[in-house]
Amino acid sequence: MGFNTSLSGISAANADLNVTANNIANVNTVGFKESRAEFADVLNATGYGLRNNAIGSGVRLTNVAQQFSQGNIDQTGRSLDLAIEGEGFFTLDMNGTRVYSRAGNFQPDKDGYVTNPQGARLQVYAPSADGTRFDGALTDLRLLTSDSPPRPTSRLELAFTLPANAKEPTITPFDPASSNSYNHSSGGITVFDSLGVSHVQTSYFVKTANPNEWQVYNFVDGVPAGNPPGSATTLQFSDSGALLSPASGQIDLGTFTPTTGAGQLAMNLDISGATQYGEKFNQHNTGQDGYASGKLNEISISEQGVVYARYSNGVDVALGQVALTNFNNPQGLLSQGNNLWTETYASGTPRIGAPGSSDLGQIQAGSLEASTVDLTQQLVNMITAQRNFQANAQMLSTQDQITQTVINIR
Known part of the structure; x- marks a missing residue:
């Protein structure tokens, strides 16, 4: 029986060396979790159970358990490299x-789907129609490659201060071609039609x-605007x-028909920030809610895992929210x-949720989680397993010598 006991020790030490070798081999594997060999002793039992003076019969490998501890997060600067800071997969x-x-080294495939190196597609919560909620069914994350469509302007904002000591123009009636027929003009606000x-x-x-x-006259591309066109407010x-007055601070600019073939522009000018102070004309702020078409500039991902497509026209389109799973x-x-x-x-049953919710970690974009293997610790484990192997082999040799001595007794 002693031979079998030593053989089990050699087998266990060999398994420990194999686990250590696998850990060392994956010291640079993204998202790798080191393993630990777990052992249990073996006892022979009689028909009446274990004897009080029973001697152990060796050891056996019971489990190779991966240790799901947090790995170091290394910055890569690549937008589709993702790391989980905390729990979850x-x-x-x-x-x-x-x-x-746990490995977040993703890239788009030929069809724009975000996949890992083996082609498995990253799952996200689909956005709602307005892009503000992500509680729908899971779907494949697919990057948009088409242009962002334009949005026609419907609302303009102009904040200014008119001089309180201003005099009437020397020329009447008002003519935009004659600077002496008006006191001041705005710098002009760029607006967009339905074609961008x-x-x-x-x-x-x-x-x-x-x-x-005061009276204010409005023009779009030199064409009188207002309701009716050319009227003063x-x-x-x-x-x-x-x-x-106007008490609402709003001026109806009526409709403008572009010559580009785009649809009519119906716009409203907000001047609620207008004041009359001092001796100089000042234009404080301008704004409008339209934009031209845009090219895809980059993909960005927030800590909550929301994936945005950012376009050259300043528009951010939410493509989905990364789904994490824990057990x-x-x-x-x-x-x-x-x-x-x-x-x-x-x-156990998988629990799926958004990053940062419940016990799930947050997403670090432009980063990868490093292997959890501590190379120094693994080298120590290797030496220990080697000594265990040598000790059991020596035990086997000693038992062989004792057996040979018994055989040689006359």
Whole structure:
């Protein structure tokens, strides 16, 4: 029986060396979790159970357990390199089979789907129609490659201060071609039609004979605007410089028909920030809500895992939110190789959620999680396993000598 005991020790030491060798081989594998060989002693039993003076019969390998500790997060600067800071796994679809991984070295395939090196597609929560919620069904993350469509302008904003000591223009009536027929003009606001072509809206300010009263004329590409077109809007200010009329601070610019073939522009000018102070004309702020078409500039991902396509026109389009999965017993997962695991009965039911929710970690974009293998510790383990192997081999040799001595007794 002693031979079998020593053989089991040699086998166990060899298994320990194999586990250590696998750890060392994966010291630079992205998202790799080191393994630990776990052993249990063996006792022979009689028909009546274990004897009080029973001697152990060796050792056996009971489990090779992966240790799901947090690895170091290394910056890469690549937008589709993702790392999980905390618990959870990336959720992937491999030809219809749900698999899980801690390795976030993703890239788009020929069809724009974001995949790992083995072709498993990253799963995300689909965005709602307005892009503000991500609670729909899981779907493959696919990067948009088409242009962002333009948005026609519907609202403009112009904030300015008119001089309180202004005099009436020397030339009447108002003529935009004659600078002496108006006091001041805005610098012009760029607006966009439904085809993304830009136009310029300009406002001209004319002081009237009445105190604290002005008229404003609006043009788009030199064409009179307003309701009706070419009509003036009267601005009235209080003796403290606040805008009194129009009370809403809104001017209806009517409709403008572009020559580009785009649809009519129906726009409204917000001048609620207008004031009348001092001796100089000042234009404080301009703005409008339209934009031209845009080219895809980059993909960015937030800590909450929301994937945005950023376009050259300043538009951000939400493509989805990365779905993370966690288990009550991650060590119960079944390793499939290639940094992938699948669920088992022992792992428990998968719990899927958004990054940063419940016990799930956050996403670090432009980063990768390094292997959890501590090379120094593994070298120490290798020496220990080697000594164990040598000791059991020596024990086997000693037992052989004792057996030979017994045989030689006459």
